[in-house]
Amino acid sequence: MTPRRIVVAGGGTAGWMAAAAIARTLGRAATVTLVESEAIGTIGVGESTIPPIVGFNRLLGINEAEFMAATNATFKLGIVFDDWRDGDDRYLHAFGLTGKDHWAAGFQHYWLAGRARGHHAPFGDYSLEHQAALAGKFAHLPDDRLNYAYQLDSGLYAKFLRAMAERDGTTRVEGKIASVELDGETGDIAALMLDGGRRVDGDLFLDCTGFRALLIEGALHAGFDDWTHWLPCDSAIALQTASIGPAVPYTRAIAHDAGWQWRIPLQHRVGNGYVWCSRYLGRDEALDRLLANVEGEVLTEPNHLRFTTGVRRRQWHRNCIAVGLSGGFMEPLESTSIHLIQRAVLRFLRMLPAAGPISPRDVAEFNDQQHADMVQVRDFLILHYKVTDRRDTAFWRQCAAMPVPDSLKQKIELFRDTARVFRRNEELFAEHSWMQVLLGQGIEPKTWHPLADKLTDEELARLLGTLHDQVSRTVAGLPPHADYVAQLCANA
Ligand code: FAD
Secondary structure (H helix, E strand, O other): OOOOOEEEOOOHHHHHHHHOOOOOOOOHHHEEEEEEEEOOOOOOOOOOOOOHHHHHHOOOOOOHHHHHHHHHHEEEEEEEEOOOOOOEEEEEOOOOOOOOOOOOHHHHHHHHHHHHHOOOOOHHHHOHHHHHHHHHHHOOOOOHHOEEEEEHHHHHHHHHHHHHHHHHHOOEEEEEEEEEEEEEOOOOOOEEEEHHHHHEEEEEEEEEOOOOHHHHHHOOOOOEEOOOOOOOEEEEEEEEEEEOOOOOOOOEEEEOOOOEEEEEEOEEEEEEEEEEOOOOOHHHHHHHHHHHHHOOOOOOOEHHHHHEEEEOOOEEEEEEEOOHHHHHHHHOOOOOHHHHHHHHHHHHHHHOOOOOOOOEEEEEEHHHHHHHHHHHHHHHHHHHHHHHOOOOOOHHHHHOOOOOHHHHHHHHHHHHHHOOOOOOOOOOOHHHHHHHHHHHHHOOOOOOOHHHOOOOOOHHHHHHHHHHHHHHHHHOOOOHHHHHHHHHHHOO
């Protein structure tokens, strides 16, 4: 059978993740050509990830120590949120599980019942990732008992993947895409036309051209759903600073009066950024705020970015699939963009069309699943802005007053009434993520599952005490995170 000619337009994180995964998985069943333009460059941000990336790298057969050494990566156990609830508070959204669930009642019910009976240890005390993050510790534990992701240099990650993809047969073409040629009969994309008259023909095209969305929107007009009314931030500045101490295994998201600031520690430096809503803050003031709040010597010029939160209405349209920023962007608060790239690429591989025409059923299924992912991420992000006691600025008052999607309203109110939260349809963020943010943002459930009241005082004290001790003992035995990373990379 003739191999599928797959053309990847763009060589940022999305383009090279796609090319590397496709070339590794399909081998001779496809040819992969990637077109990128050094003159245009990449967006150059995107350093904080979530745990499924560990699985993605394993799927590609990547050696973790080599990858970490090549990308200056550190381990990430969660995100510390400062000042989101009332302007003077802190909570941690840690990966992994907190406590131990009963099949009918999650651990939060036992914790709430315990609190009512005088057990005052915070919810996070029962999470291994939470405690290890705050203690600055890390090690690989048997059975992946410590859930983690990476904080990495995205430019170096793309370079690392490029080397892999090229080894696996991907052809890289340097050049600027000047136009997209459509097939006069079918309306599908026939070829990319490059500056200087070169053409790149293909059967399937992945649009990884970033915010430009040259193929999916520029040529095919797939449409865009604007979510700015729910996620109002539209501007960002990124810059790098020198490290002032050992890298911690968590990302920080610090709320400000019209947005928030990130801090992402890598081995050799720290990634910093400021995300804000331009309706309430000018670009120069935003830069001043960021510079006033970074630690360590500033190493780079500020990188100014504008974006519109929302999603491409059809992620797969005709013979083109949007991957990465061309498919939409929902701001980086929970580090979900690289993950959505991964989801799109793996989903595409699962739904790779057989020879002949593309089935509209494949396309519809892909689009439904992608859209569901994005809606779920969207709701989780809105939660951080909506459920807060902050009313100190016009920005926060707008967030508090905005109507939210019914899907999110149901989740918030169910938790407030009953302390229950459910994961639906393979949702990315599971119950334990929702719970930490719901509690962290200040929701006090009115009641809890009656099963937790079935335990006597002694039984409840034993349950909570045992879980608490297990976490403390395990964390006490872990090495400092920065030492562990240095040793791992030295042996790469
Ligand atoms: P880009 O990096 O923009 O790549 C586009 C590619 O297309 C480039 O190679 C470019 O040269 C090429 N191209 C474009 N036009 C042409 C043309 N005409 N001809 C030839 N080539 C062309 N994600 C996370 O997961 N975690 C984070 O912490 C995070 N933080 C972020 C912070 C901010 C402020 C922003 C805006 C995004 C953040 N992201 C984050 C998202 C992340 O940066 C992107 O998902 C990721 O970098 C993928 O980008 P991309 O490859 O789609 O686009």
